[in-house]
Amino acid sequence: MSTSLLLSMSSFALVASISPGPVNLLVLSTGARFGWRRAMPLVIGASAGFTLLLWLIGMGLSEIWMRLPWLRVLVQLAGVAFLLWLAWRLLASTAELEVDPSVQPAGAMTGAMMQWLNPKAWLASAAGMGIFVDAGNALGVTGYALLWGAICLLSISVWALMGGRMACWLTSRARQAWWNRALAILLVASALALLVG
Template sequence: MSFESALALMGFAFVMSISPGPGNFLLLASGANFGFSRSLPLVFGISLGFLSMVFGVGVGLGQVLAEFPVLYTALRVACAAYVLWLALKIGRSRALGPGETEKMAAPISFVQASLFQLLNPKAWAVALIVTVSYTSAESYMTSLLLLIAVFAVVNIPSISVWALSGSALRNLLAKGNRIAVFNIGMALLLIASMAPMLLMN
């Protein structure tokens, strides 16, 4: 991969990673409810889930989905169910303090975050774009692994900004019922951010 291609990939990775989307809304909500350190499994799960997807697409999984549309349909149905479950979990959370009965019991786990990315149609589309655009036919596997490494270096710090931003809001949201309103808003944003991908033909 040339220096120019690496810079272009880093720019693409930054824009895709930092821009609003379902994974980043989850990170913002988790940071606000649990703080940054307890949201780290979510950060790494989201990143690993996506990077695993890039590798899968790179070795032919994307072609399998194209040849068997029923698999992609099943993916979208599973994604819709999972997003609604996550939104319900976030939206029902009401408190930051210990001992509150309606607070989220625990942050979204590393495994749940990884699965979320694997069920995210937007992430599949980005994975397809990046593997087609930034790999070389002459040294395909090497360029694919290098692509994944570069994307990881940019992706993890970029999405961490969302968890840090949520954590910075904790003191503000701890007053009154602000956290309840915030979590309902995050749940609605999560659903809205996924709706175009889930409803497209």
């Protein structure tokens, strides 16, 4: 594999992984509320879920995705419903400065599920595999999935760290309430974008 191809693959994966989206917003929120360390199971789950999705698409799942329009609609509607539910939880949450020890941050399964319910993750995976890997090349599919998975893990970790750094700014109830509302609005906008896109 040439250096320029590896650089192109990595750049594509980085832009797709680090750009704002529902998973990154949830990780940012979790990092701000619970700290970056407690957000890491969510980060790992989202990265692993995406890597598995990417690998399966490269191994042929994209054919099913393209041939069954009802599956695309089902994933889209489930993703929108999930984002709206997360937005509602943010809006309904109290602006508590102390984290209740009984409240747990979103975990690995939530991260993985968000990737599988995100049509943009499906489309980015199909596009990346289509651009960079020859059909039927199992070694190429596996290598690209592992490369993108590692970049995804690092990219989403940046969002957890940013959230953790924001925790010191969110020291008042007013700021916490504003933060929850802003993130809820961004999640609703992401849900609407999924419906339009």
